[in-house]
Amino acid sequence: MPVAETLPPFPDDVPTHPLLVVDYQLIKKKDPSEVDKLWEAATKLGFWYLKNHEADDIVPEMFELGKETMALPLEEKMKFEQGDEGMSFGYKAAGANAVDATGELDTVEFLNVAKDDALAWPKQARRAYPPTANARMESIIIPFVKKSLEVNYAILDVFNDKLGLAPGTLRKFHSEEEFSGSETRLIKNPPTHNTTKQAIGSHTDFGSLSFLHNRLGGLQVLVPGAETWQYVKPIPYHAICNIGDALSIFSGGILRSNLHRVVPPPGRQAGLERWSVVFFLRPGNSVVLRALAEQSPIIADAVKNAPEGKYETGSTSFEWFSRRIRNQRIKNRTGPETWMASRGTEHKVEA
Ligand SMILES: O=C(O)CCC(=O)C(=O)O
Numbered sequence: 001m002p003v004a005e006t007l008p009p010f011p012d013d014v015p016t017h018p019l020l021v022v023d024y025q026l027i028k029k030k031d032p033s034e035v036d037k038l039w040e041a042a043t044k045l046g047f048w049y050l051k052n053h054e055a056d057d058i059v060p061e062m063f064e065l066g067k068e069t070m071a072l073p074l075e076e077k078m079k080f081e082q083g084d085e086g087m088s089f090g091y092k093a094a095g096a097n098a099v100d101a102t103g104e105l106d107t108v109e110f111l112n113v114a115k116d117d118a119l120a121w122p123k124q125a126r127r128a129y130p131p132t133a134n135a136r137m138e139s140i141i142i143p144f145v146k147k148s149l150e151v152n153y154a155i156l157d158v159f160n161d162k163l164g165l166a167p168g169t170l171r172k173f174h175s176e177e178e179f180s181g182s183e184t185r186l187i188k189n190p191p192t193h194n195t196t197k198q199a200i201g202s203h204t205d206f207g208s209l210s211f212l213h214n215r216l217g218g219l220q221v222l223v224p225g226a227e228t229w230q231y232v233k234p235i236p237y238h239a240i241c242n243i244g245d246a247l248s249i250f251s252g253g254i255l256r257s258n259l260h261r262v263v264p265p266p267g268r269q270a271g272l273e274r275w276s277v278v279f280f281l282r283p284g285n286s287v288v289l290r291a292l293a294e295q296s297p298i299i300a301d302a303v304k305n306a307p308e309g310k311y312e313t314g315s316t317s318f319e320w321f322s323r324r325i326r327n328q329r330i331k332n333r334t335g336p337e338t339w340m341a342s343r344g345t346e347h348k349v350e351a
């Protein structure tokens with residue numbers, strides 16, 4: 001993996017959306033103006049850069065592990081495939097998911113490692129992984145998962161306060177002990193000069209918070225009010241963080257879970273392999289996804305102004321998550337309705 005400085009630069013002639021830059025060190029101290037900046041980012045777009053996030057040393061190791069893992073023979077990787085039943089953990093081959101309602105195939109391959117397996121190691125909690133992951137579980141995956149949890153909990157605490165919830169409410173819904181869909185993901189998109197082919201289709205993230213690290217352009221956001229996709233420029237040592245559907249639902253839509261997708265890198269970056277590393281924080285499996293209106297007058301107010309039932313999913317986190325994974329899988333496709341069944345909050349009627 002070349003270091004960030006040796007990669008061709010992100011072009012300056014493609015539509016790009018600047019994100020607010022939040023300093024994790026100031027968030028840890030609950031610096032009031034940094035907290036306000038995070039709140040603005042989380043409520044207006046739902047995406048921000050996070051600098052000084054303390055994962056800078058371990059992230060390059062995660063990229064290296066991604067490279068080692070994807071270099072395994074396909075036959076070996078397929079032994080750890082996620083399957084068609086709605087489980088996310090394990091390997092997903094390129095072309096196993098749809099990118100849109102027509103059933104066009106995705107181009108990324110990735111490996112998802114459950115937070116539960118990382119924390120239970122050397123015991124197996126949820127499933128087995130390829131030998132490359134096992135060999136680096138202790139030295140790389142566990143430290144990355146632990147740091148990601150720490151960062152995400154600090155961010156959750158800020159939202160907890162701003163939403164007027166009793167201390168620790170959001171943490172309780174994301175307890176380390178309960179099994180959940182929380183996972184870390186190593187993603188590879190193969191080289192191509194077709195810079196408009198979707199690698200990952202338009203989606204909102206399924207869980208609560210995503211902590212993303214990429215080096216090359218390709219991530220795009222659909223900014224509210226804009227008609228076209230805009231790139232998010234990768235900045236060295238800046239993570240890209242975003243809100244997922246679960247937090248949007250808990251907050252009655254105050255926190256924004258925004259549509260995004262991945263296309264191949266643009267400009268002089270075209271034709272390069274694209275790698276990313278993510279940690280997804282998701283609620284405990286038993287947590288019901290609904291607005292926490294009884295626990296916060298601020299959320300109650302937001303719900304009052306939304307169409308009836310918009311933030312009542314009637315699903316547990318486990319059900320919500322499995323439904324969406326299952327319906328992305330091309331093997332489960334019956335028609336455009338399968339794609340629709342993989343959707344989250346983005347297709348609910350707007351207030
Ligand atoms: O690779 C990226 O930059 C984004 C990946 C992503 O959106 C996802 O895996 O949910």
Ligand SMILES: [Fe+2]
Pocket residue numbers: 203204205260
């Ligand atoms: Fe995503």
